[in-house]
Amino acid sequence: MRLLLPRRAASDRALQNRLVRQAASLLLAYPDEEHEKRLDVVEQLLEHITGPEKDLLGAAARELGGGDGLGVAQQYVETFDLRRRSTMYLTYWTAGDTRNRGAEMHAFATAYRDAGVAPPAHEAPDHLAVVLEFTANVDPSAGEELLTRYRVALDVLHASLRDALSPYAQVVEAVCATLPPVTDQEEQRARRLAQAGPPRESIGLQPFTLTVPPRAEGTPQKGTSQP
Template identity: 65%
Template sequence: MRRKKQPLQDRLVWQAASLLLAYPDDGQGPRLDTVDRLLECITGPAAALLGRTVAALRARDTMAAAADYVETFDLRRRSTMLLTYWTAGDTRNRGAQMLVFAQAYRDAGVQPPKGEAPDHLPVVLEFAAAVDPVAGRRLLADHRVPIDVLRQALLDADSLFAPVVTAVTATLPAAGEQDARRLMNSGPPAEAVGLQPFQLTVPPRLAKGGR
């Protein structure tokens, strides 16, 4: 019975995490209400972890939350949510790696979102939760170490978003903390080629108007 329930539990965690990792804008309140409803169906430690971030976000006004989001995810490379940054950096390989994500979306019958890069963690979580859990889980598992790097960076910064990424990692195959630390210390590949991000249409943040 537990095996049958676990995939659904993972999808609920992924959907809640995608909403909590979205850029705080005017839709923040409704997103948090949706997460509250999802938490009614999520059991175990994940519910408590996600609930901590819900409470922290509800305690902050939207502008303060948005400023913290930008400071955390946009201004600190160590806590980027672009998963291929850690595996390819600014090299020619990164474009090909992002296309793997985009192709997975197309193979599942949906178009990559236009408002965000295809390897952006909230986009991948949304895809895994709502479109194709098998392909989505594979993308997440294949990038478990970058997700662990993000988790460790958020823990080191005592970020309110750390519990969310911790809940996500609990749904994936184990990876060594040493691998994440090694990647954080060595950094991504460094061949700069001036890539333009592949732009994708699922929400994590508004394409216009807001930051």
């Protein structure tokens, strides 16, 4: 039986979800020279967020703001660029190094264009921070559909970050809290994916690579664009 919320309650929940997703997008961005400014914006957003999501995002923001910039950047690279099992490229979880990944990424780019915005020029369209930004600010309905479609990938990512004791685990957990509850089938798929890893295609396929924008001299070197 589906619970029908009063219109005001449903509207408040939709706004809360957008605020959570915007804060999460800022926290999941690479901590460059704008990192402190993004944390300030997160603090402002947290004033309007309630419930467990506020606590999760607040704890992550405090931990990510507690160290020096170089250390936070190195932590980010080690977490997301050097560990295949904690990549934020959502299609990598479902398509891995296969031909299907191009089609899946095209679906993200198409959703952006259909909403009237161009896909990002310097990041892949399936990057979680990009999808969250789109969902919060451009098309909440289309963005939530994308996030829900890759809910299993989000659950596996959260488990990997949690096992690594990463503050980013709390950010992904807050995002998951804005989505419909997982089904038993989705939970089983997440468990299998966590054990087996992303799919691979063997002979005759060139690795799928992403174009990573150049870094300013002196910043930490990220891993390859291929998770």
